[in-house]
Amino acid sequence: MMRRFVAGRARNLIASLQRSLSSQSPRNFSSAAAAADIDPSIMSSSSTTPVTAETLNPKVLKCQYAVRGEIVTHAQRLQQELQSKPSSHPFNEILYCNIGNPQSLGQQPITFFREVLALCDHPALLNKSETQGLFSADAIQRAQQILDQIPGRATGAYSHSQGIKGLRDAIAAGIAARDGFPADPNDIFLTDGASPGVHMMMQLLIRSEKDGILCPIPQYPLYSASIALHGGALVPYYLDEAAGWGLEISELKKQLLDAKSKGIVVRALVVINPGNPTGQVLAEGNQREIVEFCKKEGLVLLADEVYQENVYVADKKFHSFKKISRSMGYGEADISLVSFQSISKGFYGECGKRGGYMEVTGFSADVREQIYKVASVNLCSNISGQILASLVMNPPKVGDKSFESFSSEKNGILLSLARRAKILEDAFNNLEGVTCNKAEGAMYLFPRIRLPRKAIEAAEAAKTAPDAFYAHHLLDATGIVVVPGTGFGQVPGTWHFRCTILPQEDKIPAVVSRLTAFHQAFMAEFRD
Amino acid sequence: MSPKPLDYESINENVKKVAYAVRGELYLRASELQKEGKKIIFTNVGNPHALGQKPLTFPRQVVALCQAPFLLDDPNVGLIFPADAIARAKHYLSLTSGGLGAYSDSRGLPGIRKEVAEFIERRDGYPSDPEIIYLTDGASKGVMQILNTIIRGEGDGILVPVPQYPLYSATISLLGGSLVPYYLEETANWGLDVNNVRQSVLQARSRGITVRAMVIINPGNPTGQCLSEANLKEILHFCFQENLVLLADEVYQQNIYQDERPFISAKKVLMDLGAPLSREVQLVSFHTVSKGYWGECGQRGGYFEMTNIPPKTVDEIYKVASVSLSPNVPAQIFLGLMVNPPKPGDISYLKFVTESKAILDSLRRRAHIMTDGFNSCRNVVCNFTEGAMYSFPQIRLPPRAIEAAKNAGKVPDVFYCLKLLEATGISTVPGSGFGQKEGNHRAIWFSFFTVTSFEMSLMLLLSGSST
Numbered sequence: 001m002m003r004r005f006v007a008g009r010a011r012n013l014i015a016s017l018q019r020s021l022s023s024q025s026p027r028n029f030s031s032a033a034a035a036a037d038i039d040p041s042i043m044s045s046s047s048t049t050p051v052t053a054e055t056l057n058p059k060v061l062k063c064q065y066a067v068r069g070e071i072v073t074h075a076q077r078l079q080q081e082l083q084s085k086p087s088s089h090p091f092n093e094i095l096y097c098n099i100g101n102p103q104s105l106g107q108q109p110i111t112f113f114r115e116v117l118a119l120c121d122h123p124a125l126l127n128k129s130e131t132q133g134l135f136s137a138d139a140i141q142r143a144q145q146i147l148d149q150i151p152g153r154a155t156g157a158y159s160h161s162q163g164i165k166g167l168r169d170a171i172a173a174g175i176a177a178r179d180g181f182p183a184d185p186n187d188i189f190l191t192d193g194a195s196p197g198v199h200m201m202m203q204l205l206i207r208s209e210k211d212g213i214l215c216p217i218p219q220y221p222l223y224s225a226s227i228a229l230h231g232g233a234l235v236p237y238y239l240d241e242a243a244g245w246g247l248e249i250s251e252l253k254k255q256l257l258d259a260k261s262k263g264i265v266v267r268a269l270v271v272i273n274p275g276n277p278t279g280q281v282l283a284e285g286n287q288r289e290i291v292e293f294c295k296k297e298g299l300v301l302l303a304d305e306v307y308q309e310n311v312y313v314a315d316k317k318f319h320s321f322k323k324i325s326r327s328m329g330y331g332e333a334d335i336s337l338v339s340f341q342s343i344s345k346g347f348y349g350e351c352g353k354r355g356g357y358m359e360v361t362g363f364s365a366d367v368r369e370q371i372y373k374v375a376s377v378n379l380c381s382n383i384s385g386q387i388l389a390s391l392v393m394n395p396p397k398v399g400d401k402s403f404e405s406f407s408s409e410k411n412g413i414l415l416s417l418a419r420r421a422k423i424l425e426d427a428f429n430n431l432e433g434v435t436c437n438k439a440e441g442a443m444y445l446f447p448r449i450r451l452p453r454k455a456i457e458a459a460e461a462a463k464t465a466p467d468a469f470y471a472h473h474l475l476d477a478t479g480i481v482v483v484p485g486t487g488f489g490q491v492p493g494t495w496h497f498r499c500t501i502l503p504q505e506d507k508i509p510a511v512v513s514r515l516t517a518f519h520q521a522f523m524a525e526f527r528d
Numbered sequence: 529m530s531p532k533p534l535d536y537e538s539i540n541e542n543v544k545k546v547a548y549a550v551r552g553e554l555y556l557r558a559s560e561l562q563k564e565g566k567k568i569i570f571t572n573v574g575n576p577h578a579l580g581q582k583p584l585t586f587p588r589q590v591v592a593l594c595q596a597p598f599l600l601d602d603p604n605v606g607l608i609f610p611a612d613a614i615a616r617a618k619h620y621l622s623l624t625s626g627g628l629g630a631y632s633d634s635r636g637l638p639g640i641r642k643e644v645a646e647f648i649e650r651r652d653g654y655p656s657d658p659e660i661i662y663l664t665d666g667a668s669k670g671v672m673q674i675l676n677t678i679i680r681g682e683g684d685g686i687l688v689p690v691p692q693y694p695l696y697s698a699t700i701s702l703l704g705g706s707l708v709p710y711y712l713e714e715t716a717n718w719g720l721d722v723n724n725v726r727q728s729v730l731q732a733r734s735r736g737i738t739v740r741a742m743v744i745i746n747p748g749n750p751t752g753q754c755l756s757e758a759n760l761k762e763i764l765h766f767c768f769q770e771n772l773v774l775l776a777d778e779v780y781q782q783n784i785y786q787d788e789r790p791f792i793s794a795k796k797v798l799m800d801l802g803a804p805l806s807r808e809v810q811l812v813s814f815h816t817v818s819k820g821y822w823g824e825c826g827q828r829g830g831y832f833e834m835t836n837i838p839p840k841t842v843d844e845i846y847k848v849a850s851v852s853l854s855p856n857v858p859a860q861i862f863l864g865l866m867v868n869p870p871k872p873g874d875i876s877y878l879k880f881v882t883e884s885k886a887i888l889d890s891l892r893r894r895a896h897i898m899t900d901g902f903n904s905c906r907n908v909v910c911n912f913t914e915g916a917m918y919s920f921p922q923i924r925l926p927p928r929a930i931e932a933a934k935n936a937g938k939v940p941d942v943f944y945c946l947k948l949l950e951a952t953g954i955s956t957v958p959g960s961g962f963g964q965k966e967g968n969h970r971a972i973w974f975s976f977f978t979v980t981s982f983e984m985s986l987m988l989l990l991s992g993s994s995t
Contacts, residue, residue: 122592352857
């Protein structure tokens with residue numbers, strides 16, 4: 001049984017911890033400090049203490065991650081109740097719309113990728129004649145090619161700490177083909193998902209709580225969590241909901257100045273494009289302004305581009321920040337840029353494999369040595385994920401045997417995602433007091449809910465943020481799990497929740513009708 | 529050109545302090561030479577498959593089927609996969625929620641954690657709770673997570689054996705804590721004397737350090753010694769008295785090359801001690817698929833089991849694990865297979881046992897060959913490798929060699945290892961990377977996967993002539 005933990009409820013930090021943390025608390029989330037109740041058994045303990053909540057690293061206590069937070073604990077409890085007593089709730093399944101985990105909701109993996117992986121996992125298959133009948137010829141060929149690039153064809157060996165060279169070559173070629181500008185395999189660090197790369201950069205950049213990182217609000221809470229874990233300061237910049245979650249340079253400048261006036265040294269700017277949870281795809285002009293801003297202010301640009309293959313609107317296109325910078329004539333000497341990509345998203349959705357990379361450009365050799373050194377302590381990322389990253393950046397091409405089936409799988413998934421994004425966006429906009437910006441990309445909708453005063457008062461009485469209150473009620477009534485906007489940050493006084501667009505299409509009508517019915521009932525109950 | 533936003537001066541100091549010799553200077557030089565076309569034998573890291581050890585067949589069959597479940601629908605699948613591999617693949621797929629491509633529970637798939645718990649129970653004779661077993665992307669990540677939970681600042685000290693696997697020193701540096709060394713006794717086959725540990729603790733406390741945890745590596749890395757039951761009891765009593773969390777790195781538990789001291793887990797000894805220790809002493813035990821006779825380093829699979837850690841602390845550890853979403857699923861399956869291998873009567877049992885035994889027997893032989901080989905060299909003394917995967921011989925370098933090293937601006941053992949590399953292509957790790965007692969002796973660490981008899985005699989030749 002899942003142990004409950006306390007994220008999302010307001011508890012008092014133990015006084016001494018609170019004093020040391022008060023200078024760092026981000027003001028724009030109402031996510032509560034995650035302190036524990038004082039364990040009575042430690043009150044009488046001596047000054048050398050074992051590992052209890054009182055003696056934990058305070059940065060761990062401060063860190064929050066709502067995507068798998070309290071709402072999920074609640075959902076898992078309901079799921080267990082459903083298992084033991086199927087009629088105990090007004091729904092017969094829990095629908096996890098809290099996390100971008102496509103294959104857990106029925107999305108199929110890309111066949112070609114899995115063929116290559118299976119062959120690399122068990123190369124003995126390549127010696128069997130039956131294999132020709134079970135695997136496509138180009139998958140066999142690609143597996144051979146990949147194995148030839150691995151010393152000793154040993155997929156069970158630790159690789160180079162940046163990842164297998166041949167795979168980095170393929171990724172660099174893929175980046176160059178995408179952008180029209182060259183990429184250097186030595187700039188690439190393959191990681192267990194994009195998240196460890198983000199942690200590495202935060203580790204390098206944050207020296208103390210005086211080092212600040214500019215983050216979009218709302219943001220994917222990996223950033224706030226990572227900054228807290230590394231003891232830095234999150235410097236928020238607000239995306240403009242009224243302007244389709246647009247990013248205004250004037251807002252960046254304002255927040256930068258504000259931070260500086262408080263003695264914070266701002267080290268980097270995080271941009272998530274396409275956005276999470278907001279889904280906006282930046283316009284090229286906007287991106288150029290951002291690059292200029294970073295160059296002028298001496299900031300490292302941390303470009304989270306994991307949703308680069310998830311764009312659903314015809315009038316927007318993904319452009320990497322690397323491409324934008326190079327097209328502006330800016331090279332290694334001009335802009336320090338780290339670009340993150342992952343195998344978890346796009347149309348491949350291989351979350352469970354933990355694969356991704358960061359492309360690190362515009363840093364001096366001795367800094368890169370330090371990045372390498374940190375990567376080497378963990379030896380290397382998992383080989384399966386490395387192989388997938390190379391396949392994602394170098395997929396079947398026109399003329400390849402698998403190209404047609406690959407394309408049809410890819411387009412099928414992307415078109416379906418676009419359809420679901422639209423259906424859910426419309427559904428949310430039809431709810432009383434709810435507005436929802438279009439999901440131009442990524443995998444989420446982030447509707448704004450305007451809650452009646454009675455609801456807000458009830459939430460306060462329950463010591464819960466209003467959007468968490470709404471989300472828990474939604475879960476209890478429908479089995480649908482969404483993440484309260486509090487977990488991502490939002491303009492104070494506004495409330496949102498993040499819902500993925502990932503349930504399979506045949507489930508969407510039920511999701512819409514249950515959600516709509518719930519909302520009507522909720523508003524009826526709490527209407528002013 | 530204006531200073532870059534992140535230049536060397538403005539990097540987090542803790543990062544700069546980190547040293548990880550396993551992939552440091554020697555390895556980088558070896559890689560350079562390899563690029564120039566020289567044949568290099570990498571013995572710097574416990575990476576069996578890179579040196580010719582073959583993966584076990586059964587797990588690779590199972591995972592391949594899990595990667596490509598469409599194979600299971602093909603009528604011809606039985607022609608190239610044995611029935612038990614097919615059944616096992618279906619079993620593991622049923623434990624996932626969406627196959628290998630879905631994030632699992634942040635602690636790892638419940639079904640696999642249950643298999644791990646059952647393994648631990650069979651091994652130790654005491655129940656194990658799957659709820660407090662966390663699967664991780666390699667044991668290293670688990671170590672980092674736990675140390676990150678404990679270390680608040682430089683006032684917090686972690687007892688670490690010297691010599692040690694430099695993951696510990698590197699992680700403590702990165703987290704801004706203090707490493708409190710305790711010395712293993714080379715003359716007593718790298719034995720652990722609790723009096724040494726007590727000394728270290730007193731010294732640390734006198735410097736104002738709060739000692740929080742004690743790391744033991746059993747079997748040892750780089751030293752290979754296997755702790756006796758008596759030793760483990762002493763250590764547990766010590767941790768109880770001094771209020772320390774015991775961090776038991778047991779990743780080499782399958783690599784035992786002598787029969788006097790079989791592997792006993794810290795958990796078993798703790799439970800055997802009974803109350804109050806069995807209910808009070810806090811323990812975290814680490815294991816992996818990278819070592820043993822599996823050697824599946826590239827999968828990045830490991831786990832840690834917590835004992836007597838308070839629920840609220842476990843919640844915080846869970847919270848941090850959730851930020852990384854989940855450990856990679858294929859490695860979780862490898863872990864499941866490792867703790868739950870083919871059984872007598874299974875179709876694949878005979879092949880599995882034959883493959884496993886061959887690897888272990890070979891490792892045991894090589895442990896003897898290497899130890900004897902080193903001991904037969906002039907000015908080299910080498911303890912027997914009781915377990916793990918490494919030889920850690922002590923080389924007494926002549927004064928002229930030490931002088932030459934100084935002139936080259938190198939630590940003597942680094943100097944020796946570089947010369948060895950240039951002459952033979954054998955890439956090792958200097959003892960200074962693991963920590964060693966101050967004094968005239970220097971040691972190199974030499975992972976003994978490679979070694980054909982030809983290469984062995986080459987190395988011996990060199991050792992003989994370098995003095």
